[in-house]
Amino acid sequence: MSDWKKLYKERVTSADEAVKHIKSGDRVFLAHATGESLLLTEAMVRNAASYEDVEIVHMVAMGKGEYCKPEHAKNFRHNALFVGTPTRQAVAEGRGDFTPVFIHHIPGLLETTLKPDVVLLQLSPPNEEGYCSFGISVDYTKPAAENAKITIAQINKNMPFTLGDSLIHVSKLDHIVEHDSPLIELKPPTLGETEIAIGKNCASLVRNGDCLQLGIGGIPDAVLAGLTDKNDLGIHTEMFSDGVVDLARKGIVNNARKNFNTGKFISAFLMGTRKLYDFVDKNPEVEMHPFTYCNNPIIAGKNDNLVSINSCVQVDLMGQVVSDCIGELQISGVGGQVDFVRAASFSKGGRSILAMPSCVKGKGVSKIVPFIDHGAAVTTSRFDVDYIVTEFGIAHLRGQTLRERAFRLIEIAHPDFRDGLKKEFERRFHRSYPSK
Numbered sequence: 001m002s003d004w005k006k007l008y009k010e011r012v013t014s015a016d017e018a019v020k021h022i023k024s025g026d027r028v029f030l031a032h033a034t035g036e037s038l039l040l041t042e043a044m045v046r047n048a049a050s051y052e053d054v055e056i057v058h059m060v061a062m063g064k065g066e067y068c069k070p071e072h073a074k075n076f077r078h079n080a081l082f083v084g085t086p087t088r089q090a091v092a093e094g095r096g097d098f099t100p101v102f103i104h105h106i107p108g109l110l111e112t113t114l115k116p117d118v119v120l121l122q123l124s125p126p127n128e129e130g131y132c133s134f135g136i137s138v139d140y141t142k143p144a145a146e147n148a149k150i151t152i153a154q155i156n157k158n159m160p161f162t163l164g165d166s167l168i169h170v171s172k173l174d175h176i177v178e179h180d181s182p183l184i185e186l187k188p189p190t191l192g193e194t195e196i197a198i199g200k201n202c203a204s205l206v207r208n209g210d211c212l213q214l215g216i217g218g219i220p221d222a223v224l225a226g227l228t229d230k231n232d233l234g235i236h237t238e239m240f241s242d243g244v245v246d247l248a249r250k251g252i253v254n255n256a257r258k259n260f261n262t263g264k265f266i267s268a269f270l271m272g273t274r275k276l277y278d279f280v281d282k283n284p285e286v287e288m289h290p291f292t293y294c295n296n297p298i299i300a301g302k303n304d305n306l307v308s309i310n311s312c313v314q315v316d317l318m319g320q321v322v323s324d325c326i327g328e329l330q331i332s333g334v335g336g337q338v339d340f341v342r343a344a345s346f347s348k349g350g351r352s353i354l355a356m357p358s359c360v361k362g363k364g365v366s367k368i369v370p371f372i373d374h375g376a377a378v379t380t381s382r383f384d385v386d387y388i389v390t391e392f393g394i395a396h397l398r399g400q401t402l403r404e405r406a407f408r409l410i411e412i413a414h415p416d417f418r419d420g421l422k423k424e425f426e427r428r429f430h431r432s433y434p435s436k
């Protein structure tokens, strides 16, 4: 038996035994998003009574987030690098914290301010040389594993063996739990008329041969649906979902004209269904990398014609963009938004698009506003902003005066709110609103 197989056997344990290595006061990182080991998180929560003040750190939460429940307030404290549905209430009620951070800074923080004591992983079974793959979550999960004092890994045959900078040797795993369970899946969203119209407007800014970064949700999926008449598209992104697989199968996305990493899909994590996870399994065209590579604006910006498409919550008339909070309420995080807005600005021929419905669904509130809500924080500044898109059109803001920006934004606001915004235009710029 080769050495690694012997090591592997010696380190196999149960989930309940493995989590006993977490100590009070430890900082525990969970693998990111769909990569989270629900088995290990649940075992840790079962063992809650043994811990005090364990700091649970992660970005997007896709599990149950039970460590955030009020009854566990003494055992766990959540530090969110991106607030998600299961963790939002804890942060809002002061039982959890939010750390604002650009994604490409996270791996550096793992070596310093946020050094983990323990990391809970979910990996593919090892290959012949004893390397497991981080599969669908390489992002910060690999750097967390490399910097943690203790690594605990669920080995799951359902985790695809992805390639790129995505492997860890069995000798680096302290405790191994063998368990095959379905991975967390994210079903494609249902697209409404508004999303489809926004998708078409965004797609009109995409040219054949462009390299794309797409965020998560209805709008990026609607953009993908609007790209069926394009060709030779490429992908350099932080994440992608099932929609990209459909375009790849049609030959629309083939990475052929990428000037950097030609022929390769570059991503840090994946969120989709089994269809996506099977597509990336041992696929030499897909390279998974940590955030230091995917999200570093200087590296991503080496792709010519990089087009980034992300969503936002509110835009004021100067082009200041709020994407991660509603007033004081923290609803998400910066994610890769600013990383890719800047990457696109470094890219020769690059464009960055921030897209949103003109109104808050069902609430009759305009998302284009004179002033951002009290307590809200700017995510993408007026200095970084490029294109804003709604279902009513496209406002290109970069290089434009404040007056021209306000005009272009009002033209893509919901018609019900344009008169009010025009009054604000006239007050602010001391002139009549221009007739077209």
Ligand code: COA
Binding pocket: 214, 215, 216, 217, 218, 219, 238, 239, 310, 311, 312, 313, 314, 323, 324, 326, 331, 332, 333, 334, 335, 336, 337, 360, 361, 365, 366, 367
């Ligand atoms: N005022 C009040 N409420 C608002 C609002 C506004 N201006 N804009 C949105 N909301 C509410 C919505 O009504 C919805 O509430 P609900 O959950 O009760 O239905 C909620 O906020 C989320 O809005 P929605 O439009 O459904 O969000 P989404 O799922 O399309 O996500 C973002 C949009 C902006 C929150 C999300 O894209 C994000 O977090 N972006 C920042 C990070 C990023 O860009 N990452 C990119 C790479 S992944």
